[in-house]
Amino acid sequence: MTIARDLPDKCLSLLLPLHRKKQQQQGLDAAHLKESRTEEERRVRANDREYNERFQYASNCIVTSKYNVLTFLPVNLFEQFQEVANTYFLFLLILQLIPQISSLPWFTTIVPLALVLSITAVKDATDDFFRHKSDNQVNNRQSQVLIHGSVQNEKWMNVRVGDIIKLENNQFVAADLLLLSSSEPHGLCYIETAELDGETNMKVRQSVPVTSELGDPHNLAAFDGEVVCEPPNNKLDRFSGTLYWRECKCVLTNQNMLLRGCVLRNTEACYGLVIFAGPDTKLMQNSGRTKFKRTSIDCLMNTLVLWIFCFLVCMGVILAVGNAVWEKEVGSLFQSYLPWDPPVDNFLFSAFLSFWSYVIILNTVVPISLYVSVEVIRLGHSYFINWDRQMFCSQCLTAAEARTTTLNEELGQVEYIFSDKTGTLTQNIMSFNKCSINGQVYGEITDPLEPKPKRLDFTAFNPLADPDFCFHDASLLECVKVGDQHTHDFFRLLSLCHTVMSEEKSEGELLYKAQSPDEGALVTAARNFGFVFRSRTPGTITVTELGRQVTYSLLAILDFNNIRKRMSVIVRDPQGRIRLYCKGADTLLLERLHPCNQELMNVTSDHLNEFAADGLRTLALAYRELTEEEWEDWSQSHRCADTASDCREERLADAYEQIEQDMMLLGATAIEDKLQEGVPETIAILSLANIKIWVLTGDKQETAVNIGYSCKMLTDDMGEVFIVNGHTVQSVRQELRSVIPSIRLP
Ligand SMILES: Nc1ncnc2c1ncn2[C@@H]1O[C@H](COP(=O)(O)OP(=O)(O)OP(=O)(O)O)[C@@H](O)[C@H]1O
Numbered sequence: 095m096t097i098a099r100d101l102p103d104k105c106l107s108l109l110l111p112l113h114r115k116k117q118q119q120q121g122l123d124a125a126h127l128k129e130s131r132t133e134e135e136r137r138v139r140a141n142d143r144e145y146n147e148r149f150q151y152a153s154n155c156i157v158t159s160k161y162n163v164l165t166f167l168p169v170n171l172f173e174q175f176q177e178v179a180n181t182y183f184l185f186l187l188i189l190q191l192i193p194q195i196s197s198l199p200w201f202t203t204i205v206p207l208a209l210v211l212s213i214t215a216v217k218d219a220t221d222d223f224f225r226h227k228s229d230n231q232v233n234n235r236q237s238q239v240l241i242h243g244s245v246q247n248e249k250w251m252n253v254r255v256g257d258i259i260k261l262e263n264n265q266f267v268a269a270d271l272l273l274l275s276s277s278e279p280h281g282l283c284y285i286e287t288a289e290l291d292g293e294t295n296m297k298v299r300q301s302v303p304v305t306s307e308l309g310d311p312h313n314l315a316a317f318d319g320e321v322v323c324e325p326p327n328n329k330l331d332r333f334s335g336t337l338y339w340r341e342c343k344c345v346l347t348n349q350n351m352l353l354r355g356c357v358l359r360n361t362e363a364c365y366g367l368v369i370f371a372g373p374d375t376k377l378m379q380n381s382g383r384t385k386f387k388r389t390s391i392d393c394l395m396n397t398l399v400l401w402i403f404c405f406l407v408c409m410g411v412i413l414a415v416g417n418a419v420w421e422k423e424v425g426s427l428f429q430s431y432l433p434w435d436p437p438v439d440n441f442l443f444s445a446f447l448s449f450w451s452y453v454i455i456l457n458t459v460v461p462i463s464l465y466v467s468v469e470v471i472r473l474g475h476s477y478f479i480n481w482d483r484q485m486f487c488s489q490c491l492t493a494a495e496a497r498t499t500t501l502n503e504e505l506g507q508v509e510y511i512f513s514d515k516t517g518t519l520t521q522n523i524m525s526f527n528k529c530s531i532n533g534q535v536y537g538e539i540t541d542p543l544e545p546k547p548k549r550l551d552f553t554a555f556n557p558l559a560d561p562d563f564c565f566h567d568a569s570l571l572e573c574v575k576v577g578d579q580h581t582h583d584f585f586r587l588l589s590l591c592h593t594v595m596s597e598e599k600s601e602g603e604l605l606y607k608a609q610s611p612d613e614g615a616l617v618t619a620a621r622n623f624g625f626v627f628r629s630r631t632p633g634t635i636t637v638t639e640l641g642r643q644v645t646y647s648l649l650a651i652l653d654f655n656n657i658r659k660r661m662s663v664i665v666r667d668p669q670g671r672i673r674l675y676c677k678g679a680d681t682l683l684l685e686r687l688h689p690c691n692q693e694l695m696n697v698t699s700d701h702l703n704e705f706a707a708d709g710l711r712t713l714a715l716a717y718r719e720l721t722e723e724e725w726e727d728w729s730q731s732h733r734c735a736d737t738a739s740d741c742r743e744e745r746l747a748d749a750y751e752q753i754e755q756d757m758m759l760l761g762a763t764a765i766e767d768k769l770q771e772g773v774p775e776t777i778a779i780l781s782l783a784n785i786k787i788w789v790l791t792g793d794k795q796e797t798a799v800n801i802g803y804s805c806k807m808l809t810d811d812m813g814e815v816f817i818v819n820g821h822t823v824q825s826v827r828q829e830l831r832s833v834i835p836s837i838r839l840p
């Protein structure tokens with residue numbers, strides 16, 4: 095897991111109350127104090143600490159350690175006495191302090207117990223020491239805060255909600271920020287979110303237009319906009335809020351936010367307003383408390399110890415009964431010769447006392463040393479993991495690292511593995527492999543026996559081509575050259591309908607920055623076939639079409655999300671025609687086509703199924719001509735949905751749905767994403783060990799099944815591969831029951 099690599103296990107509960115108390119002592123106006131526990135909305139005014147302090151928002155200081163000097167002893171002892179054996183030995187110790195039953199000197203128990211407790215305590219203390227150290231390191235990192243118009247260095251922990259922070263390239267974001275302005279054009283900036291969600295591709299964030307012009311520190315120091323937004327929560331991909339500034343009101347979304355844990359990339363500098371700090375940041379809200387973890391071996395040992403203890407009690411009972419019988423039959427007759435000790439006055443009480451004495455004498459049957467041995471074995475294991483040569487990555491020169499010594503043996507007892515597909519099983523390097531345009535497939539290698547045709551050379555045809563692009567089917571290039579309208583539209587769509595950013599270092603030397611590698615591959619394909627995406631501004635897209643520069647005005651972007659499974663753009667070309675271009679999953683796109691596409695649709699779906707059966711990732715492409723009136727009508731309802739403060743997402747989805755209708759099919763693309771090295775072998779070995787593997791993917795079903803076969807998740811000798819297609823709990827349950835009647839479901 096990459097979540098919070100530099101910020102180990104989190105425990106925040108201590109920080110909040112302490113911090114809040116401190117602010118209360120500063121004598122703030124009690125009438126303004128809001129009940130912080132039920133924060134319903136957050137109000138933040140830029141550059142106004144006094145105003146923001148009324149709300150007692152958490153500061154940017156984080157605490158992930160479990161103990162401090164004072165709490166260490168009680169908390170740690172409390173945790174350790176949850177171990178059955180430790181409690182048992184404490185109990186013995188108390189028994190031994192009673193002289194009438196004590197049969198062994200008290201130190202025979204206290205020495206081993208003290209030893210076990212102190213070794214564990216030292217281990218816990220060291221773990222926590224490292225947490226303290228990393229907390230300190232994080233809290234003391236320097237960030238540049240804008241104070242009275244000048245940029246000053248401040249420690250991260252001194253940053254407050256409402257401050258404006260300056261970030262430079264490759265710096266970690268210190269708190270959850272609203273992006274205000276950036277050194278890049280149009281208030282754009284790029285971030286890497288690997289620490290948050292494990293994805294290493296770059297993401298784009300954009301500031302709202304009213305603040306993107308602020309630029310220099312003086313303007314920003316005078317900025318006194320107020321943000322009203324949702325309270326702290328753990329949703330990484332969502333943010334809703336509104337910015338009020340100088341009579342204007344802007345809707346804020348996740349697209350405007352830089353979250354703590356991200357790294358700024360490819361951007362010289364940017365400024366952000368702190369919205370959530372410290373424990374309120376989305377990163378920290380996502381990391382649970384540091385819990386006391388117990389492995390299944392621990393549980394087993396605890397049960398064993400309980401059984402052994404029961405056995406011990408039984409032995410004590412048998413021996414005490416023997417004692418009672420003997421005292422009654424024989425002992426009592428010897429009273430004058432060997433009298434009972436003072437408090438004992440009958441044989442039953444004598445038996446009661448001897449029961450406890452036997453519990454003490456026989457205590458060695460409970461194996462306390464087992465716990466120590468297991469701890470030592472775990473420590474040894476963790477070293478073996480660190481030394482394992484087969485887990486050494488020779489490319490990045492890193493060895494495996496056991497970060498905890500408490501959970502190692504669980505590794506040998508894994509039953510289920512949950513994996514993501516793209517980027518985990520596959521390389522996440524996408525290559526444009528085949529396509530279907532107007533019912534015609536390109537890129538197919540018809541005869542596998544014939545030698546593979548040569549890689550196409552695009553340089554003569556198009557000086558802007560990417561030399562790394564690889565395609566073998568010359569007929570597609572021919573179609574473009576002879577001016578086939580469908581082919582031109584197909585590549586025009588690919589060069590317009592995406593969210594890729596381009597960077598042109600020197601004339602003609604283009605570098606695409608794509609949020610999703612699929613899009614990168616498609617835009618690069620269009621580039622090689624003569625439809626070169628050059629640059630974009632918030633309102634335009636510039637494309638070099640077969641050597642001719644064309645600037646489209648970008649009227650709307652209908653974003654992709656994983657429910658819609660498609661994205662569209664609406665553009666106006668220089669002749670004034672308005673078109674909607676849409677690309678997305680065939681399942682959703684094909685049902686939104688104009689009825690006149692029926693024949694082409696049948697052919698294209700056959701092609702799509704063929705592509706999917708080869709394990710390729712497919713997308714269908716379509717367009718729609720819009721009249722000026724249609725556009726005007728729709729843009730009004732879109733604007734209305736976009737500025738709505740409640741249910742904005744649903745309203746936007748409805749608006750998108752309205753316009754993405756009656757489209758004309760252009761074709762389909764197929765992209766290959768190769769498996770990572772060693773994946774099939776690894777999966778085969780894991781399934782030999784009877785480990786069940788689940789893979790998550792958003793691909794087309796046929797593609798997913800095919801990839802399942804190629805990575806040996808599914809094998810030919812699995813007789814009973816079945817597909818469950820339900821959308822509700824009930825229907826899934828129904829389908830599962832019909833396949834396996836004996837299955838037990840909750
Ligand atoms: N940029 C895009 N534009 C249009 N449609 C897209 C885009 N990206 C994905 N899709 C479509 O949406 C579907 C779901 O994609 P999504 O990215 O949510 O899947 P995923 O969970 O990332 O799956 P995987 O890990 O297999 O990539 C895809 O199968 C594809 O058809």
Ligand SMILES: [Mg+2]
Nearest residue numbers: 516610612792
């Ligand atoms: Mg995806």
